[in-house]
Amino acid sequence: MQLNLKPIPRVNTIDKNTFLKEYFIPQQPVVMENLSEDWPARENWDFEYFRKMAGNIVVPLYDGKPAKGNQKSHIVAQKMKLSRYIDILKTAPTDLRMFFFNLLNNCPDLIKDFRYPELGVKFFKKLPVLFVGGEGAKVLMHYDMDLANNFHFNFAGTKKFILYPPSETKYLYKVPYSIVSMESIDMDNPDFEDFPSLAKAKGFEVTLNHGDALFIPSKWWHFVKYETPCLSLTLRSLPTKPTTILEVLNNVVVIRNFDNLMRKLKGQKWIDYKNKRAVENTHKNAGIG
Numbered sequence: 001m002q003l004n005l006k007p008i009p010r011v012n013t014i015d016k017n018t019f020l021k022e023y024f025i026p027q028q029p030v031v032m033e034n035l036s037e038d039w040p041a042r043e044n045w046d047f048e049y050f051r052k053m054a055g056n057i058v059v060p061l062y063d064g065k066p067a068k069g070n071q072k073s074h075i076v077a078q079k080m081k082l083s084r085y086i087d088i089l090k091t092a093p094t095d096l097r098m099f100f101f102n103l104l105n106n107c108p109d110l111i112k113d114f115r116y117p118e119l120g121v122k123f124f125k126k127l128p129v130l131f132v133g134g135e136g137a138k139v140l141m142h143y144d145m146d147l148a149n150n151f152h153f154n155f156a157g158t159k160k161f162i163l164y165p166p167s168e169t170k171y172l173y174k175v176p177y178s179i180v181s182m183e184s185i186d187m188d189n190p191d192f193e194d195f196p197s198l199a200k201a202k203g204f205e206v207t208l209n210h211g212d213a214l215f216i217p218s219k220w221w222h223f224v225k226y227e228t229p230c231l232s233l234t235l236r237s238l239p240t241k242p243t244t245i246l247e248v249l250n251n252v253v254v255i256r257n258f259d260n261l262m263r264k265l266k267g268q269k270w271i272d273y274k275n276k277r278a279v280e281n282t283h284k285n286a287g288i289g
Contacts, residue, residue: 001192001199002199003162003187003190003198003199003201003203003205004199004200004201004202004203005162005203005204005205006202006203006204006205007204007205007206008029008030008031008161008163008204008205008206008214009028009029009030009031010030010031010032010033010206011030011031011032011033012033012034013032013033013034014030014032014035014119016118016119016120017120019032019119019120019215020119020120020121023215023217024119024120024121024149024215024217027165027217027218027220028217029163029204029206029214029215029216029217029220030214030215031206031208031212031213031214031215032212032213032214032215033211033212033213034211035117035151035153035213036114036153036211036213037211038115039113039114039115040112040113040114041113041114041153041155041233042155042211044113045113045155045156045231046155046156047086047089047090047156047229047231048086050082050086050231051082051083051086053107053109053110054082054106054107054109054110055081055082055083055086056081056082056083057081057082057106057107058079058080058081058082059079059080059081059082059085059098059101059106060076060079060098060099060101061076061077061078061079061080061085061096061097061098062075062076062077062096062097062098062099063077063095063096063097064095064137064138065077066183066184068268068271077096078096085098085132088134089132089134089135089229090229092134092135093134093135093136093137094134094135094136094137095133095134095136095137095138096133096134096137097131097132097133097134097137097139097226098130098131098132098133098231099131100129100131101129101130101131101132102127102128102129102130103128103129103130103233104125104126104127104128107130111128114128114153114233114235116235117151117213117235121149121237122237122240123151123235123236123237124148124236124237124238127236128233128234128235129233129234129236130231130232130233130234131231131232131233131234132229132230132231132232133159133224133226133229133230134226134229135226135227135228135229136225136226137225137226138186138188138223138224138225138226139222139223139224139225140180140181140183140223141162141164141172141180141181141185141187141221141222141223142179142180142181142221142222142223143166143179143219143220143221143222144179144218144219145179145248145251145252145256146236146238146239146248146251146252147218147219147238147239147244147247147248147251148218148236148237148238148239149215149216149217149218149236149237149239150214150215150216150234150235150236150237151213151214151215151216151234151235151236151237152208152213152214152215152216152232152233152234153211153212153213153232153233153234153235154208154209154210154211154212154213154214154230154232155210155211155230155231155232155233156210156229156230156231157210157226157227157228157229157230157231158207158208158209158210158227158228158230159207159208159224159225159226159227159228159230159232160188160205160206160207160208160224160225160227161205161206161207161208161214161216161222161223161224162187162203162204162205162222162223163203163204163205163206163216163220163221163222164201164202164203164204164220164221164222165203165217165220165221166219166220166221168201168202168203168221169221170197170282170285170286171197171198171200171201171282171285171286172197172198172201172221172282173185173195173197173198173278173279173282174278174281174282175274175275175277175278176274176277176278176281177255177258177259177262177274178255178259178274179251181221181278182195182275182278182279184275185198187223188223188225196283196286196288197282197283197285197286197288200286203221207227208232218239218244
């Protein structure tokens with residue numbers, strides 16, 4: 001048994017009208033191979049360039065260990081200079097990742113290396129964010145809390161994505177009061193005996209190479225595996241529909257704070273309860289007894 005996945009379409013070049021009509025408006029993913037072809041980043045962005053430009057900056061790093069007990073989700077595992085982190089990345093596999101690192105705030109000199117694409121989309125220019133990971137690092141299946149449309153530009157390596165549209169949420173063991181799937185699920189090697197509903201979900205997969213840009217529509221689930229050490233830039237287009245904005249506010253203000261409060265009050269019992277509900281809800285929706 002294996003996941004039901006189709007390849008994400010690839011285009012060499014694309015114009016604004018085609019992108020809007022075929023991908024953005026219908027909310028379908030696509031890989032645009034040459035969207036960054038005129039960026040300095042396309043030629044310059046590798047680990048030695050970042051060592052030169054920002055090696056002395058102290059960066060927060062995250063690992064693959066799930067939060068336990070009273071811990072909040074997404075806690076920083078350790079901090080170190082970027083140059084030391086690059087040494088680790090180039091030495092051996094590691095699950096340490098830089099997550100949602102704002103270039104505008106931390107490395108403004110790097111802003112000159114990229115441009116916002118002319119795709120008919122309004123970008124939120126205060127959040128050009130960097131993601132970096134070592135060989136073998138994995139990112140839990142999730143969708144973004146701010147429900148942004150993401151344009152993910154990969155550099156200096158290769159990484160694998162698995163995507164599912166919102167319509168498949170019922171099969172993905174969504175954890176209540178969160179925007180993630182269960183942490184015990186490895187989408188790179190799923191256990192269909194424990195999680196049989198995954199076989200029913202219809203999704204997409206792709207491996208991004210240097211310079212590839214992946215459009216991830218709003219509220220689409222995504223799992224990431226770093227096949228090699230690599231760094232990526234994500235540019236975001238935030239939602240404008242009032243109903244979607246209300247959902248974002250509910251995610252950020254209500255659900256996240258409520259979940260962290262319950263973790264503080266009940267600890268591991270709260271996490272275990274949510275995981276139990278995730279299985280029960282998913283199997284009920286999937287018709288699995």
